[in-house]
Amino acid sequence: MNIANQPLLKLENITKRFKELTAVNGINLEVASGEKLVIIGPSGSGKSTLLRSINLLEEIEEGTIHFEGREVGYILHNGKRQQDRPQAISALRAEIGMVFQHFHLFPHMTVLGNVMEGPLTVQRKPASEARSIATEILAKVGLSDKRDVFPATLSGGQKQRVAIARALAMRPKMMLFDEPTSALDPELVGEVFDTIHTLADEGMTMIIVTHHMGFARELADRVIFMESGDFLAEGTPEELFGAAQDNERIRGFLNRLL
Amino acid sequence: MTLLFLCALTGSCLGAVDYDQLFRQSSDLMVQGDLDGALALLKQVPAPSAGEDASAFVSSRMQAGRIYASQNATDKAIAVCQDVLKLFPDNSEARNFVAALKDQLKPRWHTVLSDILRFLPVLAKGAVMTLLLVFCTMLVSPLGGLLVALGRLSRVRPVSAVCWFIIWFFRGTPLLLQLFFIYYGLPSLGITLSPFISAVIGLGLNYSAYLGEIIRGAIQSIEHGQMEAAKAIGMSYGQAMRRIIIPQTYKRLMPPVGNEFIALIKDTALVSTIAMVELMRAADQMFNTYFNITALVLAAAIYLILTTIFTFIFEKIEYRAGIYEHR
Numbered sequence: 001m002n003i004a005n006q007p008l009l010k011l012e013n014i015t016k017r018f019k020e021l022t023a024v025n026g027i028n029l030e031v032a033s034g035e036k037l038v039i040i041g042p043s044g045s046g047k048s049t050l051l052r053s054i055n056l057l058e059e060i061e062e063g064t065i066h067f068e069g070r071e072v073g074y075i076l077h078n079g080k081r082q083q084d085r086p087q088a089i090s091a092l093r094a095e096i097g098m099v100f101q102h103f104h105l106f107p108h109m110t111v112l113g114n115v116m117e118g119p120l121t122v123q124r125k126p127a128s129e130a131r132s133i134a135t136e137i138l139a140k141v142g143l144s145d146k147r148d149v150f151p152a153t154l155s156g157g158q159k160q161r162v163a164i165a166r167a168l169a170m171r172p173k174m175m176l177f178d179e180p181t182s183a184l185d186p187e188l189v190g191e192v193f194d195t196i197h198t199l200a201d202e203g204m205t206m207i208i209v210t211h212h213m214g215f216a217r218e219l220a221d222r223v224i225f226m227e228s229g230d231f232l233a234e235g236t237p238e239e240l241f242g243a244a245q246d247n248e249r250i251r252g253f254l255n256r257l258l
Numbered sequence: 259m260t261l262l263f264l265c266a267l268t269g270s271c272l273g274a275v276d277y278d279q280l281f282r283q284s285s286d287l288m289v290q291g292d293l294d295g296a297l298a299l300l301k302q303v304p305a306p307s308a309g310e311d312a313s314a315f316v317s318s319r320m321q322a323g324r325i326y327a328s329q330n331a332t333d334k335a336i337a338v339c340q341d342v343l344k345l346f347p348d349n350s351e352a353r354n355f356v357a358a359l360k361d362q363l364k365p366r367w368h369t370v371l372s373d374i375l376r377f378l379p380v381l382a383k384g385a386v387m388t389l390l391l392v393f394c395t396m397l398v399s400p401l402g403g404l405l406v407a408l409g410r411l412s413r414v415r416p417v418s419a420v421c422w423f424i425i426w427f428f429r430g431t432p433l434l435l436q437l438f439f440i441y442y443g444l445p446s447l448g449i450t451l452s453p454f455i456s457a458v459i460g461l462g463l464n465y466s467a468y469l470g471e472i473i474r475g476a477i478q479s480i481e482h483g484q485m486e487a488a489k490a491i492g493m494s495y496g497q498a499m500r501r502i503i504i505p506q507t508y509k510r511l512m513p514p515v516g517n518e519f520i521a522l523i524k525d526t527a528l529v530s531t532i533a534m535v536e537l538m539r540a541a542d543q544m545f546n547t548y549f550n551i552t553a554l555v556l557a558a559a560i561y562l563i564l565t566t567i568f569t570f571i572f573e574k575i576e577y578r579a580g581i582y583e584h585r
Contacts, residue, residue, distance in 0.1 A: 057486055086494055094492025104487035108505050108582050118491040121501050150582040163487075170491055 006069050008033040008174060008205050009054065014063035016049050016229075023049040025229035026063070031174075036200050037207045038216040038237075041226035042253060047209040050226070051176050054207070055096045056089050067092060068173070094122055097167030101179040103159040105151040111138065111162050112147040118170040130169075137165045141195050157188030161195050168199075175199065177208040181215075213257055217241055225250050277303055277314040284321070293325050300325075305345060316342055316349065323355060332359050373552040377544045381553070384540030385560050391454075391526045391536060392564075395461040396519060400473075402466025407473035408499070421470070428467035434528050436460045441532040457529040465522060472514045476507035509580035516572030520565050537561065 007030040016024040023046045031037055039047045052058040054065065056073045065073050072092045075084050083089065106114050115134035119125040125133070138144050141161040151159055160180055167175060177196065181189040193215055200206065200219055210216060216223055217237040224234040225247075233240060233247055245251055280299055287296040303318035319338045326335035336359050342352040409421030428436065441456040451459070480503050488498035530539035541557030544550070 055490060057489065090489070090492045090494050093490055098487075098490040100483060100487065100490075102483055104481075104483035106484065106487070106502055106506075117501065121497050122492040152583055166487075166491065 007031055007066075008035075008068060010066040011054070012064045012066075014050065014053055014060055014065070016046075016053055016058055016060045022229050024053060024060070027229075027231060029224075029231075031205060031207065033205055034203045035205055036219055036221045037224065038220035038222070039207065039209045039224045039226055040211070040213065040216055040253075041224075041232075045226045046229040047226050048178050051098075051178050051207060051209055054176060055093050055098055056083075057098075059083055067095070090122070094118070094170055095173050097164075097170060097172035097175040099160070099163050099167055099175065099177045099180050101182050103151075103156075103163045103183070105159055105162055105166070107151050110148050110150055111143060111154070114151065114162055115165045115169045118166065122170065133169055134165070137168050138162075140168075140198070141165045142191075155188060156184045157191045160184065160192045164192075164195055164199070174205040174207075177206065177210070179209055179211065181210065181212060211257065213241065213254060225253070277318070281317070281321075288325070293329065297322055297325055305341075312346065316346065316352070320351060320355065323352075323359075327355075327359060332363055335359055370552060373548075373550055374556060376548075377541075377550075377553045377556055380540050380544060381537060381556055381560060384535060384537040384557075385564070387534065387536040388523070388526050388538075389564070391457055391461065391529065391534075392519070392523055394458045395465055395522055395526075398458065398462035399465035399469050400515075402462060403469025403473050404504075406466055406470030407477060410470065410474050411477065424463075425467045425470055428464050429471070433460065433464050433525060434531065436464060437528060437532050453529070453532050453534045456532055457526075457534050461522065461525065461529070464525075465518060468518055469515065472511060472518070473507065476510045477503055479510060480506050509576060509583070512572055512576035512579055516569065516576070519572070520568055523564050523568065524561065 009029070009031040011027055011029040014024050014027040014029075015022065025046070027050060039050070041047050049058055053060050056065075060074075064071055073084055073089065074081055076082075106117065109117060112131065112134050115137055116127075116130040119130035119133050120127060123130075135144070135147065138147055141164060143158060143161055143165065146154060146158060146162075151162065154162065164175075164180075180196065181192050184192065189212070193212075196206070196208070197219060208216075208219070220237050222234060223237050223240045225232045225240060227249065233250055239245075240250065241254065245254070280302065284296040284299040287293075287299065300318040300322045303315050306312045306315050319342045323335040323338045326332070326338065336356055339352045339356045339359070342349055343356070346352070406421045406424055409417050410425070412418045412421075437456065437460040440451065440460050441453060444451060444456075477499075484502055484506065485498055488502040489495075493501070526536055527538035530536060530542065535543075537557055537560060541553045544553035
C-alpha cells in the first residue's frame with residue numbers, strides 16, 4: 001500500500017463492551033484523508049462510543065486502530081493487550097480534534113485562554129505564539145470580539161464555536177464531532193454548521209455523529225447508519241436518504257426525524 | 259423598738275462621759291443585725307467642745323462610717339467621716355477611709371481599662387504566637403491535603419491505601435491526643451521536638467487529613483467532561499489536574515476550607531497543653547495570677563477579632579475565585 005492511498009484512519013474489528021452490553025460490535029472502517037463521514041442512527045446505537053474509541057477516551061476490548069498507518073493506542077505486554085503509555089495516548093489525541101455535545105469549555109479561562117490552552121500546555125509553545133494562533137483561529141470562527149470574556153457569558157452556539165476553535169488550535173489532522181448541535185437551541189444550530197462547513201471546505205478530515213439529516217446530506221461524502229453497535233448501511237447521502245432506500249429500519253428512522 | 263428606747267434611756271441616764279456602755283450596746287445591735295439601731299446609738303455621741311476628749315466622738319463616727327460602707331451607702335459614709343475631718347482635719351484614719359471610699363465611687367470602667375492595659379501586651383504576644391501557628395498550619399495543610407486527596411484518587415492501590423489510612427487515623431483520633439503523642443510520646447522513641455515544631459506537625463497532619471477529604475470531594479465534583487476535554491486536546495493527567503481541574507475547585511473549596519481555618523484558630527488553643535505560650539495559655543496565666551476574669555474576656559475578644567478577619571478574607575477570596583462564573 002503506498003502512502004497516497006493509505007487511509008488516514010483505519011479501524012479493524014473495534015469492539016467495546018460495557019459489562020453485559022456490547023456498545024460497538026466488531027466495527028471495520030476506513031477514513032480517507034479529506035473525507036467527511038457522517039454517522040447517524042438511533043440513540044444508544046454506539047455512535048458516540050465508536051467516536052470516543054477513536055481518540056482513546058474509551059478503552060476498547062478488541063480491535064486495532066491505525067492512524068496514518070501506525071497502530072495506536074494499545075500494545076502487547078507479556079502477551080497481554082493493554083493500553084499504550086499515557087504519553088503515546090496523549091500524543092495521538094493531540095493530533096485528533098474532538099468536539100463534544102456539551103462543549104466542555106474550561107469555565108475558568110477566557111475564550112482566548114481556552115483556545116490557547118492546547119498550544120501552550122500540550123505543545124509547550126511560547127505564550128506569544130499560542131496567543132497569535134488562538135487569535136487567528138478565533139477570527140476564523142467569527143468570535144474575535146469575544147476573546148476576553150468567560151464562557152459563562154456566551155450563547156450555546158458561541159460556546160460550541162469556541163470548542164471547535166480550541167480543537168483547531170492544535171492543528172489536528174482529523175476532527176471528531178460528537179453530536180455538536182444536539183445541545184443547542186434550534187436557532188443557534190446554523191452558526192455551528194456554518195463553522196463546520198467552512199472547515200470541511202478547507203479539506204479537513206472529519207467524522208460527525210449527528211441527528212441532523214439535512215446537515216448530513218449537505219456535507220457528507222459518505223453516511224453510515226449505525227444500530228446496536230453495528231453498521232447497518234453505508235453509502236453516499238443519495239444512496240442512504242434517497243427514494244431507493246429499501247431498508248425499513250432506516251426508512252423508519254429517517255421518517256421519524258424528518 | 260423597746261430595746262432601742264431602753265438603750266437611749268440608759269445612754270442619757272449615764273450622761274455624756276462614759277460611752278463604753280453605749281459602744282457595747284451598739285455592737286450588740288450590730289450583731290443582732292439592727293444596723294439602724296446601732297447607728298442611732300452612735301449618733302448620740304455629741305461633738306466635743308474645745309479641750310474635751312474627742313476619742314469617743316471620733317470612734318462613734320468612724321464606726322457609723324463603716325456601717326454605712328457595709329450597706330454600700332458610700333456617700334453617707336463619706337459624710338460622717340467628713341464630720342470628723344471638719345473638727346480634726348489631721349485625723350489620718352478618717353482621711354484614708356474617705357480616700358478609699360472615694361476610690362470606690364470612681365466608675366468601674368476605669369479599673370477595667372487598667373486591667374486591659376495590664377493584660378493586653380501579654381495577650382498580644384500570645385496572639386502573635388497563635389497567628390504564627392495558624393499561618394504555618396495554613397501553609398502546610400493545603401499541600402498535605404492536596405497530596406492526600408490526589409493519593410486517595412490514585413489508581414495505584416498502595417498509594418490510595420496509605421492516604422486512606424492517614425485520613426482514617428488523623429480524623430479518627432483527638433487532636434489533643436495527637437499533640438500529646440508527638441510532644442510527650444516521641445521522645446521515648448528518641449525523637450525530641452520543640453513545642454512549636456510539635457504543634458505545627460500535629461496541627462498540620464490533622465488539618466491535612468481534613469482538607470484532604472474536602473479537596474478530594476471538590477475534585478470529584480468537577481464535571482467529568484472537563485477531564486475528557488482536557489485529555490482530548492492531548493493533556494496528560496497531571497496537566498489536566500494542574501491546569502483544568504484543580505483551578506476549578508478553588509471556589510468550591512473556599513467555604514469548607516474557610517470553616518476549617520476558623521476551627522484551626524480555635525484549635526490552636528489545644529497546643530497550650532504542650533508548653534506553648536499562645537493566646538489561650540497567656541490568658542490562662544493572667545487569669546491564674548490576678549484571678550481576674552478580664553483576661554479571659556479579652557482573650558475571647560481577640561479570638562473573635564481573628565475569626566472575623568478570617569471570615570471576611572475568605573468571603574473575598576471565594577468571590578474572587580469564582581469571578582469567571584459571574585455573568
